[in-house]
Amino acid sequence: MPEIFFGGARGGGKTDGVLGKWALKERRYGAHFNARMFRKATTTSEDAIERAKEIFVPLGAKFNESKLTFRMPHGGRVAFGYLDGEKDAEAQQGKNLTDVWIEEAGQYAQPTAIDKLFGALRSSHGVPVQMILTANPGGAGQGWIRERYKLVPFPMGPKLVERVLPDGSVHKMAVIPSRLSDNRILIDSDPLYASRLQLTGGAKLVKAWLGGDWSSVEGAFFDEWDEAKHVVAPFAIPSDWLRFRSMDWGSAKPFSVGWWVIAGDDTRIPRLDGVEGTRTIPRGAMVRYREWYGCKPGQANAGLKLTAEQVADGIASREANERIAYGVLDPAAFAEDGGPSIAQRMQRWSDPGRGLKGPAFREADNKRVPRAGAMGGWDAMRQRLIGEAERPMLYVFSTCRDFIRTVPMIQHDTSRPEDLDTDAEDHVADEARYGCMSRPWVAKAPAAAKAKSTGYAPMGGGSGRSWRT
Incomplete structure (x- = not known):
């Protein structure tokens, strides 16, 4: 199997599993075996290297400390390197690696650098090549790992996952779930390890690390997100509800278009979870009922490279016969550089034969975080969640898979915690932020408490969301 994912709960024996496999494979293929483990930094590989010494040296292997390489007893090689980004992957392209191991794959926000290593995975001597990714739930890469290997629900045993490649061929991947109960050596030698995991963080992280739960998102930027609350089954939208669209432009990177409707009244809809009964969409709530994410199939964060006119065609075709009140678009798409802007080109497009006109947009409010007392876009989105x-006050149709896939998984920016990690797949989140800023909403303030503490009283109209002296 050319690709294996081996992961789940912490302490599941992943390191010993990979090193033991390599020892057996090197014994079979000898000098033609050439394996390398990668992490974000080689300094974080110390434990794996020490464990490799305990396994390989008694077998007759010699370790070169300066090169971090084992010369194995039958002539094969096992090395330890770093993979921080695409440039590091490109530096491996001249090599002939039969085996690659990505340790702590969840540290990579996107799989781009990892996937480039497939270019160095080859053998002219008939050695079956293989890439192994090991990871625990959590971290910047949880979203793409969960989606790529179909880890929700977490499988009870090994399974196969298929990925159709651009040429139509099928790439098969093996998923091997690991649980703490699989590692009898650790359990017997350190019986309190599972108890100590209870001290590592919040309930979501403990649940993920103990049980291999990939549905829990520790450290998520939008920790208010709850799929059970925010995702609804598609329902017939009343014709008098206001519809609008929001968009984040992208070419080499994905673009994202979201279509929204504002609930005109409290509306009862069927429950999504199969439980009998209904739930209520409150008046004024935003509901995402359609989306178009311009991403290459199977390639996270890679754009379709469509022209402005092609995107305009796609938008107009999708919303034909609908009344769209307005559209908001990333301000960068209004920049003119010696010619019409992206926004102008989309609006000028038309197809009279199909009776379609290009979509009109206005510049979106692009404030990400609060400035000078004004509400930032992330706060506006969080308020609705x-x-x-x-x-x-924000709902998503279950058919909007890219919102559900990407937005809940985004982490905080480590250097600017009030913002999200912009290295992540944040295009849907940006587009949704534009939509929320176009329809600002704040919760009602308790009238009695507000009047007592500030001397303010609610304005007429009954909304409770505007105040006057």
């Missing part, structure tokens, strides 16, 4: 009285 929280809602009030246990009822969110």
